[in-house]
Amino acid sequence: EAGVTQFPSHSVIEKGQTVTLRCDPISGHDNLYWYRRVMGKEIKFLLHFVKESKQDESGMPNNRFLAERTGGTYSTLKVQPAELEDSGVYFCASSHTLAAQQFFGPGTRLTVL
């Protein structure tokens, strides 16, 4: 069984540009989560999808971040326009049920110059 995959593994962009991160959860997992770790800080929750619906987006930092999960399969996280403080590692996780363990992807390292 394939694990959670994320693309790209690294992205380097300039301030003001747009970047889109993609997450493919484990097949059959309805729950998909986005987290991020900015330099030197804790891993922070961003949002949670159940299928295609946003269950909890309380961690989204501001309206420059837009997450979608059309069709309830893969998800994208768009940052537009990117700022320097957006640099960090963005993790995606998925779980089969709400109570189940979350399986994490390898993360996307975003660097905003």
Place this chain on the structure above:
Amino acid sequence: AQKITQTQPGMFVQEKEAVTLDCTYDTSDPSYGLFWYKQPSSGEMIFLIYQGSYDQQNATEGRYSLNFQKARKSANLVISASQLGDSAMYFCAMREMDTGRRALTFGSGTRLQVQP
């Protein structure tokens, strides 16, 4: 509000020895789950072990065990017989069950280095 504290930014251990990584937590929810994840240099987050707040016994998974002391709100990870491949970042995390939120709250992590 829920909070996880890992007070050891870095730890060293000799190969084949045991090591304890500290984790304390704070929550007002009586039902919660505690998790430990390992993040090697390759970057992926690997689930290690889980402890539920109502579990009567400490969780164990191979060389990993969780020293759960509910009254002290601590959930320390014990790695027995350390191996060089155990060198990594280790994160303690918690999820409250009664709030309906399923987000994990993470500590700041402990970097473990196993020395030969």
